[in-house]
Amino acid sequence: MNKKTTPLIILLIIIIFIALQSVFTVDEKEVAIVTTFGEYKASYITPGLKTKVPFVDTVTKFDKRLQRVDVPPETILTSDKKRIRVDAYARYKIINPLLFFKTLTDETTADSRIGSIVSSRLREEIAQDTQDDLISERREGVMSYVTTTSNLFEISYDEVYELENNLQYKDLYFYVKSPTDSSFSPVDIDQKTLIISNAFDPTYEIKYFVPLQNIWGVEIIDIRIKRADFPDEVESSIFERMMAERFEKSSAYRAEGEQKDKEIRANVNKEVEITLETANGYAAFTRGEGEALAIEALAVALKSDPEFYGFVRSLEAYENSLAGSTIILDPTSELFRYLESYSAPPK
């Protein structure tokens, strides 16, 4: 290097350094604020290449993407006195980096403060719900209610007047509770005017809220109960109850089988009995009828000469029934008339 160029190169390096110090980038994922010796100067919400005063301005960047806050699992007593373990999360976004920087300073602090707000709102809400509300379809409604209330930041009466100048009228929320009510409810526009002009019914308790984004510069987008489970110590009794329910079912099936079996068999036996006895009855009737018709048929013949019928029938009967018997005969009987004499008997 010769003596002429060396200062030139040093100058060049200094110029480059200053140039680099006077620009900064804001990424698509970020927002930035610029402070001069700790005093706020500007916020940058949109990404790109930005300029600042070198060495004097300090850039602080925050993540503007949707952030996740885990609410640690807690066992909470519901209004129907059931213990339920709730594991929830919240999603929030930085809306106003300046307010965020002023009140929460960094993301770690933000996570813990938002986490505790969400946690306490959840506790309040769950304590008023039944277990059924939390595990059933009504969970959706509970969630959106908690999201709404978590986005409201409670302030004191004095702060309302302090803030009134900086806030839009619509950004003030009042909740009132009469001595007879059990919980707070939002007010309508007329009541709001009354409260601001300090003319509202003094027996009412009033709570004053402003949107969280006007205080902390963040908006809670969503709060979800990921799980609402039974606490571990209850789990074994749940399993026992499930087994008892199943035992009830299996016993019912077995009893039903036995019942059906008996019913069907008894019914079959009845049908068999009826069928057979009907047949027997029919048979008896038919046989009798046959006999009767036979008698009728014979009677026609018999009437013409009953004596002769008796004779012929007797002969038949002798023939069929007397074989093998012993018979003692009188030689004087008609049968033997010709055994001792061939003469014709006198007429």
Next chain:
Amino acid sequence: MEFLKKTFGVAKQYRPPSGGKREEYDISFQEFIDNVKKNIPFINKLPNGNKAIILIGLIVLVVIWAASGIYTVGPDQQAAVRMFGKFDSIQTNGLHWWWPGPIGQKDIVVVTATRQLELGFRSEGEEITKPVPYESLMITGDENIVDIQAVIQYKISDLKKYLFSVDDPGEADRNIEPGNPDGVTLRDITETALRQVVGKRKIDDVLTTQKGEVQDEVLLLMKKLSAQYNTGLELIAVRLQNVNPPSQVQDAFDDVTRAREERDRIINLADAYKASELPRAIGEAAKITEAANAFKQGRIARAEGESQGFIKLLEAYEKSPDVTRQRLYLEMVERVFPEFNKYIINEGNILPLLDIEPN
């Protein structure tokens, strides 16, 4: 062109025996440097020769830097390019150039592939899965506990949202990098939706008939949450792989199945008894009635025959009654008497012949 030839030399092409093509230049590097000094006018105006080398080095570095901005996007990929952190555009399939760092940034991501998330279990190689009871056990609407393993299919539908909207710690075991919403965010969405849907149904419905409805409803709720969180993900399907009672009570559930089968078996046996016994009885009844019918008809037929036979006999008899009577009688005697033990007693005492024991 003459200037370029003089500066860079002339390339001589030749084919080496190993094949291919090589180029060799007819000037050395030192000659090249000399040529540059000689031919590029402003370098000669610079006071020192070494400076020229620094300048050329800088130019070369700038060229290399600029060349590093060349990138390709595969047919299954998209690239999101940023300049000074500000999103510029999405590039698809092809060869592109974008400012290299630190001016520009680019993210090239496979977007067409269907990805999947496992809930309640993790695959560990082929056919091997490890259950994750912490995720899979959940409450049903009738306060039972059910064990569900599910697979969620999704793909990236909006790369800009996917890359820049959601802060996510990522999931190392699934190769999800921090900042991509299909890590913890998608898992949160899945768990929330599945538990909410199962939480309003009875365990028996979840285990049996309503599996399809649960899948549809979970998918719908997940789509809603995914849109609300701007994840840039398109949820394609929710598939419930295994829906079982928890292992602690599995036996009791199996016993219900067994009891139901037992009931069905007993009923089937009874039905079989019915099917065999009734026809048998009907057959038996037919036998009885037919026998009676046969008796009846036989009886009538016989009576009619007898009756008509008697009338014929009577007609013949009336022509000569005495003789006929005698003949009939004697014919009977002829037929019957050979079968008798006969005693003919001629006016004597018959008592000794009677072999009758006194009472």
